[in-house]
Structure formats: C-alpha cells, structure tokens
C-alpha cells in the first residue's frame with residue numbers, strides 16, 4: 140500500500156514535470172503563413188516577373204497562382220543559399236530574389252500565391268496532343284516511363300504536399316524544367332523522382348508532353 144502510494148505520487152510529479160516541459164516547447168504545428176503579409180511582398184516585389192496574382196505573362200517566369208503551398212515554400216527554401224553553400228536549386232535570378240526573406244515570410248508568400256486562381260495556358264500543337272496525352276496518362280511500358288498523372292494527378296493539379304501543379308503552366312517553362320532534370324542542372328527533386336523520369340525522355344517526347352500539360356485544366 141505504502142509502496143503504491145509512493146509510486147502514484149511519483150507518477151503525479153512526473154506528469155506535472157512533462158506538462159510544464161510541453162507548455163514551454165514551441166508549437167510543433169508548422170506555421171501556415173499569412174496570405175495578407177504574403178500579398179504585401181508579392182504585389183511590390185514578385186509582381187515584376189510573376190504578376191501580382193501569380194499569373195505571370197512571360198513563359199520563362201512560372202505561374203505561381205494556385206500552386207501547392209508546400210511546394211512553393213520548398214522551392215523558395217531550395218533557392219536560398221544557406222551558410223554560403225550553393226543553393227539546392229540554382230537560378231541566378233531567384234537565388235538573389237529570395238535571399239532577403241525569412242522562413243516565415245516564405246510561408247506567407249506561399250500561402251498568398253497558392254490561394255490565387257491560376258489562368259491556364261492552351262495546347263498549341265495539334266499534331267503532338269495525342270502523344271502528349273498518352274505519355275501523361277499512361278507513360279510508356281516499353282521505356283519503363285511512369286505516367287505523369289500517377290504523381291501529378293489526372294488533371295495535373297498536383298497533390299499535397301510534394302507533387303506540384305503542372306497543368307496550365309507555360310509549355311516552355313515545363314520543357315526547360317524537364318531538360319534541367321534530365322541533365323541534372325536541377326537536382327532538388329526528392330529521391331531523384333523527376334530525374335529518373337526525365338532521363339528516359341527524348342526532346343520530342345518532352346515537347347509533346349509539355350504542350351499537352353499546358354492545356355490541362
């Protein structure tokens with residue numbers, strides 16, 4: 140009896156200690172970002188290339204509108220150089236543009252742009268639509284190429300948290316990214332997921348699938 144009483148008061152003391160420790164720990168839930176704060180930066184800085192609502196008008200500058208927030212945040216952190224090291228995603232313009240922003244501000248920007256509605260592009264090349272659609276929906280058994288839809292979704296809208304929206308994006312930007320995954324000048328994809336896809340693709344296939352994806356809704 141005495142022993143169990145001691146044990147129970149010991150347990151109570153332990154619980155009290157853990158409760159205090161938990162209260163002092165920073166919140167474990169990731170900061171979601173404040174779209175209003177993101178808009179303030181987006182509409183004064185990013186606007187120059189991505190437009191105020193993230194619907195860029197020049198194909199070298201990807202559309203950010205409607206993009207998955209976790210993906211946007213990840214790309215911003217990848218563009219950032221940490222401790223003077225080469226950034227995980229190398230692009231002279233974006234490496235400079237993102238440098239001044241804190242982790243919280245990058246979350247704010249991601250929350251803002253992901254909440255905007257994307258204005259999609261259109262497929263322009265009738266002759267390659269069928270080939271592009273086939274690659275997107277089914278991949279190629281013969282080449283061991285997985286369907287893009289299996290990771291990016293049936294309409295290319297992406298899937299939280301790591302698979303980006305590609306549907307409606309500029310064909311030229313998609314093509315450039317696929318080529319940089321293929322030559323590994325872009326190597327920030329987790330587990331080489333995109334490098335293993337792109338390495339199996341010819342220039343013609345890359346062009347066809349990019350044009351098809353631009354027209355997806």
Ligand code: HEC
Pocket residue numbers: 180181184185186187188189199200201202203211212214215229230232233236237248
């Ligand atoms: C001077 C033009 C310019 C400005 C200003 C600019 N960007 Fe960019 N951004 C680019 C270009 C070009 C790319 C494509 C980089 C590449 O080809 O890898 C890009 C890519 C991105 C991407 C990656 C998108 C994707 O689909 O992978 C994000 C995220 C991004 N920019 C966020 C921002 C934010 C946030 C700001 C404002 C703080 C900003 N950019 C300002 C030119 C710009």
Ligand code: HEC
Pocket residue numbers: 201213274275285286287288289290291301302303304305312313314316317327328329332333336348349
């Ligand atoms: C195994 C899953 C998987 C498959 C299959 C896949 N992707 Fe991806 N893709 C990803 C991931 C993950 C990323 C994001 C990489 C990162 O974090 O930078 C990505 C990124 C991309 C990007 C860059 C987007 C941007 O905004 O910069 C393009 C373009 C792309 N994929 C096209 C394709 C195409 C075309 C196919 C089919 C031929 C395909 N993907 C198949 C997983 C996949």
